[in-house]
Amino acid sequence: MKLSTIRFNGETYAARQEGEEHVVLDGFSDVGALLQHPEWADIATSRGGTRLPSTAVELAPVIPRPGKIICVGANYQTHIEEMGADVPEYPTLFAKYPEALIGASDPIDLPVEDELIDWEAELAIVVGTAGRRIPVDAAAAHIAGYSVANDISMRGYQFRTMQWLQGKTWENSTPLGPVMVTPEEMPPAAMIRTVLDGDVMQESSIDDLLFSPEQLVSYISTILTLNVGDVILTGTPSGVGFGMNPQRFIKEGSVVETSIEGIGVLRNRAQRQPAVTDSTAQSHSMV
Known part of the structure; x- marks a missing residue:
């Protein structure tokens, strides 16, 4: 599984990459926020959301604000x-x-x-x-x-x-x-x-x-x-x-x-x- 933090319309979102698309994982602003959930792997695997083509988004640092x-x-x-x-x-x-x-x-x-x-x-x-x-x-x-x-x-x-x-x-x-x-x-x-x-x-x-x-x-x-x-x-x-x-x-x-x-x-x-x-x-x- 590949996870990304995307920029779209002035906001950032955690997303699952599938080929040339990013599936938005609703409720999580970035991959770092997603990882804070104890069931992050199940959420990332199963949750479906808006599909955005790679050409429509920018990629932020995958973990934008790590603690260390x-x-x-x-x-x-x-x-x-x-x-x-x-x-x-x-x-x-x-x-x-x-x-x-x-x-x-x-x-x-x-x-x-x-x-x-x-x-x-x-x-x-x-x-x-x-x-x-x-x-x-x-x-x-x-x-x-x-x-x-x-x-x-x-x-x-x-x-x-x-x-x-x-x-x-x-x-x-x-x-x-x-x-x-x-x-x-x-x-x-x-x-x-x-x-x-x-x-x-x-x-x-x-x-x-x-x-x-x-x-x-x-x-x-x-x-x-x-x-x-x-x-x-x-x-x-x-x-x-x-x-x-x-x-x-x-x-x-x-x-x-x-x-x-x-x-x-x-x-x-x-x-x-x-x-x-x-x-x-x-x-x-x-x-």
Whole structure:
């Protein structure tokens, strides 16, 4: 089953994707709200509503306002090598915030403050059942499904210090979608790929993850409770622009396509944003 959060007539709705149509799940504003219902899977499977063609809707981030977005760095061997890092004994964790999220075809905002804008295709885990200190062998039952994310990274800011967060959670930069696929439909060795302006930059398989989704759910839940609708980004394979010689980065007008077999494709065009976006900040700067 594939679930989406659609935009239609100025509102958002949870929907079930069937081919080229989205079946609106009445009463739920997005997939995150749907997951809060204990019988969400039965509702999503059986409920019928208005059918909208894909051409009539836009796709919002599949979970628009997750309570937590926990990201994992250095989780593919080849990516660790290209970044010159050591193989970690434990997952490397950092956070994003909901303001970073955009939909499957929304523009990526490029800040004027950083020119080193990189791509990172990632498998995203969506938590479906809350838990703390979840054993690895029970972790699969806590996963509602999987989605695609691109952890767009502002490398100039990321490497200002040893802490990565400042390069990882810029507003309107991280596409999440196009749908959430329930676990039974996920190919175990699904291909993950990034294409930049027609050139294949990343191509790998999700079974090359150092720490599996179940291991990540277990490890993170040791630290804090994972709640329904929380999102975990599991890391990226090799092929990022920072690791190339010469380096390559996303520019204004670039089209970034991120896909995972069995889930779908994100297609996002990059647009440059002005340095000042808040009218109050602008007026203060002129004083």
